[in-house]
Amino acid sequence: MAMAARARSSVDGFTKALVYGSLSTQRSHVSRAIICPNFPNPEQSRNFASPSASKEPKIKVPVAMFGGSGNYASALYIAAAKANALDKVESELLDFVSATTKASTFSQFMKDLAVPADIRVKAINEICGQAKFLDVTKNFLVVLADNGRLRHVDTIAKRFSDLTMAHRGEVKAVVTSVIPLPAAEEKELKDTLQEILGKGKTVKLEQKIDPSILGGLVVEFGQKVFDMSIKTRARQMERFLRDPINFDA
Secondary structure, eight states, X not given: OHHHHHXXXXXXXXXXXXXXXXXXXXXXXXXXXXXXXXXXXXXXXOOSSSOOOTTOOOOOOSSOOOHHHHHHHHHXXXXXXXXXXXXXXXXXXXXXHHHHHTOHHHHHHHHOTTSOHXXXXXXXXXXXXXXXXXXXXXXXXXXXXXXXXXXXXXXXXXXXXXXXXXXTTEEEEEEEESSOOOXXXXXXXXXXXXXXXXXXXXXXXXXXXXXXXXXXXXEEETTEEEEEEHHHHHHHHHHHHXXXXXXXX
16 A cells, blocks of 8 residues: 555654664644643544534544543544544554554654653654645644653554444454464354344454464454363363262262
């Protein structure tokens, strides 16, 4: 994707600037209109894209989230929804996370709280400008940079994706197995879960590989976990064999 390539290129360019020390320490001017440090109430967060209109519709997050990352994700959801750019912002945020995880120098830069806030803000402005991100995305990342929260951007991005999936009526099902499921079995499992959901919802299947379960499947679906792994069955059998036998029963 062109946007993902631009994000990687801009991060790589900034990494070179870090290595060769070409970043200026001059303070970047960040408007208070985009600074929202703690987001105590997502419904009252400021719009990252532009000043709010007098009669703009009230936006509600589809899933209640808590904690620092949940508050940031909720605030971004409201801003992106007001700008009618949920999918675009999600794509840009995930591209940013993907690009930064592949650049170890920049990852260290994001996690280092000893780096002055003005340096972080300047870096994000340059990266987002080169990647041609929307103002909503850029301003949000500037907020994270200014508040020392860039090290949590991957967690925030995941929670933001949870909100956009809920908005689209998608439900994520995580299937853990020892080896990747064959296409036919994956389709059968997805169809079964889709029947459970019914109309109006769409299953998004995600596969994870974990040899420690020894065999079988573990399916995390909504708030439920269906553990059909050999490891769990072996533990259950072990507990059964250790239980005392009552011959009088």
